[in-house]
Amino acid sequence: MLGMSEEEPWLTKPFIATSTEEILSAAQSKYIISSVNEILPDIERFEGKLAYVGLPGQVQSIRLLQEAGHPTVKNIEYIFGPFYGNTLHFSSVKSFLRSYGERDYRKIRKLYFRHGEWPGNMRIELESGRTIELPKFHANYLIPFHIMKNSLLCTDLSNEFTDISGGDAWAPAYEERGKGFSIILSRSDKGQAILDEMRGEGYLVLNPIEEGEAISMHSHGYDLKKRGTFIRMKYRRWLGKRNPDYGYIMKGFTLKRYLMELVIDSLFIILGTGFSRFIIERIPPKTVGKVFEKSRNVWKRSTKKIKKSQLNASNG
Ligand SMILES: Cc1cc2nc3c(=O)[nH]c(=O)nc-3n(C[C@H](O)[C@H](O)[C@H](O)COP(=O)(O)OP(=O)(O)OC[C@H]3O[C@@H](n4cnc5c(N)ncnc54)[C@H](O)[C@@H]3O)c2cc1C
Known part of the structure; x- marks a missing residue:
């Protein structure tokens, strides 16, 4: 560990x-x-x-x-x-x-x-x-100022x-309650056996949720990885850069999503420069943090439709 x-x-x-x-x-x-x-x-x-x-x-x-x-x-x-x-x-x-x-x-x-x-x-x-x-x-x-490229x-x-x-179980109901809720997924028989045993012995409390709910809890993360990364790799290919080979490709995204990715990537490029970092260090983190959280929420709400479209269990 x-x-x-x-x-x-x-x-x-x-x-x-x-x-x-x-x-x-x-x-x-x-x-x-x-x-x-x-x-x-x-x-x-x-x-x-x-x-x-x-x-x-x-x-x-x-x-x-x-x-x-x-x-x-x-x-x-x-x-x-x-x-x-x-x-x-x-x-x-x-x-x-x-x-x-x-x-x-x-x-x-x-x-x-x-x-x-x-x-x-x-x-x-x-x-x-x-x-x-x-x-x-x-x-x-x-x-956005310090993200590692491999995350993208x-x-x-x-x-x-x-x-x-x-x-994390990101959902308004859990976030408001505080205390901390996790999402946990077993992906093999031996993984499931551990969860069953822990539950049986009272170490874990498990509330089953549907696939759709789990995906919607993490829709922004899935969008970042399952659409964003493939679009970013496409842009990189156009620029003659090499990409990791994961053995599968996802495609068929809307033009809006491609354009949204251009905005996101431009922000990462601009904010990742020494100059942007220098500026941001001059503002109290409490203020930057609050502004960041607010703008992120606005951005999430305004792009929700583009991000959530096609992101459900049946075609995910
Ligand atoms: C870099 C990173 C990004 C994450 N991004 C998301 C996200 O986007 N969405 C989301 O829902 N959850 C994300 N998580 C997971 C989340 O932060 C919690 O780790 C997760 O909810 C498990 O919490 P826990 O209290 O059950 O685990 P804990 O009891 O805290 O155990 C965490 C375990 O992970 C190990 N660990 C911690 N950091 C690292 C690391 N950097 N590399 C390898 N092992 C590590 C620890 O050693 C420990 O064994 C991320 C975690 C990390 C480390």
């Missing part, structure tokens, strides 16, 4: 957890770049069976190695993973700190992305005793190659 480094608490660190405490210590999403698969040699040396937790790209690599019968993955018995919208470069943390007048990320003692009650806060505790905190929905303003070239939102994947 992916925890935070003890020596350099601003960095993520994959490790093999062998106790409940260690598993819990690695809870919470890390929305910055990580290299989980650097742990493969340790996985190979481990004596015993392991459950692996990773993002879709990392999981896909493990599945390919399993298919090839590679010895490094022979100990992996289960694969779990979170849903995956995007990851940010480490520059997001540096920029966030600079916005609060802090220059040195090496003074970070604790870094959280989902601290406290769901959906949680981005929170940084510094050596000086200062704590900086911003609600997740506001900290999302960092996304990924077609897998719900971690399709896992035994069990989990995400």
